[in-house]
Amino acid sequence: MYSVFVRCRSKGYTSVPIGVPASNVQIYILNSYMQEVPIGVAGEMYISGDGVSRGYLNQPELTVEKFVANPFAPGERMYRTGDLARWLPDGNIEYLGRIDEQVKVRGHRIELGEVESALRSHESVKEATVIARKDEEGSAYLCAYFVANGNLGTAELRKRLSEMLPQYMIPSFFVQVEQMPLTPNGKLDRKALPSPEGNYDFGVANEAPRNELDKKWFPYGDKCSAANK
Structure with missing residues (x-):
């Protein structure tokens, strides 16, 4: 099961983007207040749509943590990836790292x-x-x-x-x-x-x-x- 895809072309990317959402998938990049961030701004990536599973087998606590209510589509859920990403101007998504790689300085x-x-x-x-x-x-x-x-x-x-x-x-x-x-x-x-x-x-x-x-x-x-x- 895949959620995003990318056409491999030379467009002057500084890193290879992870692509654009598949037709039956919605991708959200949100801040800590569950608000969508502007293009080019980093946030956590969430996945919603037909590809989202019911949760982790025999791991109810992890399921509650990772599978959350979708504030943009009542009654639906989305998967909290823990990935840091941002939208690029051409509609692709750039992966920046893991949220747990944040540091406090x-x-x-x-x-x-x-x-x-x-x-x-x-x-x-x-x-x-x-x-x-x-x-x-x-x-x-x-x-x-x-x-x-x-x-x-x-x-x-x-x-x-x-x-x-x-x-x-x-x-x-x-x-x-x-x-x-x-x-x-x-x-x-x-x-x-x-x-x-x-x-x-x-x-x-x-x-x-x-x-x-x-x-x-x-x-x-x-x-x-x-x-x-």
Whole structure:
């Protein structure tokens, strides 16, 4: 049983979309208040229509959690996928990650997949992943890792992200790697990603610190940049 399909064409996508709803399926992308979000805005994907099952076998609690009433079609149910996605202008849906991959940084809940998608929108970025790390005081910060065609400066990436994301979603550090580390079964090995200390391109030596974390690391920016040249 499938709910979406996509025609494989080259349209300049930064990632392969998961497609458009099948004729007997309704897809909703909703915020935490069960309201539909605008095109291009991330939300949780819900599936309704003929393909929705009755629930999980012998798992009533999980069934209640995942199969919820459809507020847009009284009497019908929809499946809560737990997937983070957004509508594209051409009607396709782009998968951004899992809802449980959200992190909280300085009081803001952030969908890592949305930041990764913004990074991949840069024409020179081949791969990108973003993780949350903690400093010595236990404060969380975002660190972006990317594979690019040639050397790509942090300032350029920061500029691109600032045009697409709110300031609190822009990573504190950017690390360019030759390739992403993988586990034996071919999945991204986040634990093997290098620490940003001494491996990042600070890229903003002439810019003022944006937050408390930047203030703490700002004095070391020039030293690290010089050491990496």
